[in-house]
Amino acid sequence: MDQENTRKLAVLIDADNAQPSVIENLLAEIAKYGTANVKRIYGDWTLPQLKGWKEVLLNFSIQPIQQFGYTKGKNATDSALIIDAMDLLYSEEFDGFCLVSSDSDFTKLAARIRESGLSVYGFGEKKTPEPFVAACDKFIFTEVLRDDEEDIPSGKRMSTLELKQDTKLVSLFRHAIKASSDDSGWAHLAPVGSHIAKQSPEFDPRNYGYSKLGELIKAMKLFEVEERPVGQGQSKAIYVKDKRR
Template identity: 55%
Template structure:
């Protein structure tokens, strides 16, 4: 009797909440490309005082990315009413029980307790913020992505555009990509995680399991911060410390990667 085909894995439904006061519009394309790796952005809202000229760069991209702007006037100088509005909406969305996770886009530590509260309900929290983001907010998320690595590199413009076409104006001057200031690869940290999740010193560990455990211990761990596109590239570039092995998957027929620490002579 032929076995029934397995139903496709359902993607996570995510609520994306953006603090316009603490997130630059230059990240918008990379932001939603990154979010698409984790699930479907079912709700996309951005909070700020839209009467302020400071949010002009965000206004240019709202329609293109179908982001709903939420108006929040600054009632009192020195107080951020945007944060309160975002937090209230997050709790309202939480109690609908329609979402598997939240994407909080801000570098503001005021959202630390919100991230922790969402996780208490069993939801996955993805944080997006600049490298200046306080450690407390980073640690409160399941996964934290620094927005510097999401900014597109500025494309070189021709001195004289052909056919009289004018180059499209940039949203705002993006900062150089993160690869211009690569961090030192935390070799000892990766080696310890490999030892901890392997049954013995020489056991091969599936790269997916390795990546998952690295993120659990350090939510902001990302191979791109160290100048590598993927974790497999990072491991492969350290032949004196790690070994990388590719195997044919018995289910998909594609490649599965495994890693282990290089055996050290006694």
């Protein structure tokens, strides 16, 4: 069994800053990183704006945690989620946390969990403040979860020209390839992707309209791409090289 998928995860959702329409794809995404042993969602369920969550909670076995707003203008939901997260952290029964919110109030929580050696996967909209994104090991924008991962509409794809003009993206790839390459300048695509993820938690090829990393790097047309056979089987490994070299 894939060791990554046996990792125990605690999924904590801020109902005030998440959408029920993405929950199915969100949980499918989380399954890539491990098993959701705990699934909790926090909010004041007496409020009409959370009505859309009720059916979703039953279908996906997510435990609702009631949190009344004690003081007007203060978000008691955030405090309840943070307290529960720390209790779960101290239990030492989990390998990582999934924090679902676009709220920067969880920045310190994400940093604290990582200080304990656990992974933090963040999920939120593209409006999520940069400090919270940077505090996570990996951050997935929920907008990409609204599309079918295997069939992203071509109209949402950035063109080769647009990709080349994205200086941050180009720099990420060039630095990652340089750090992962052998003496000839060729680098296996997997460690390139891992290096990019460490430098930019929010990186995801789907943000640019491509479902796979290999598709994105081919579309950029700044790098040589080779598919090499692995062993005696049919599988192939992708290698890349900076054309400037």
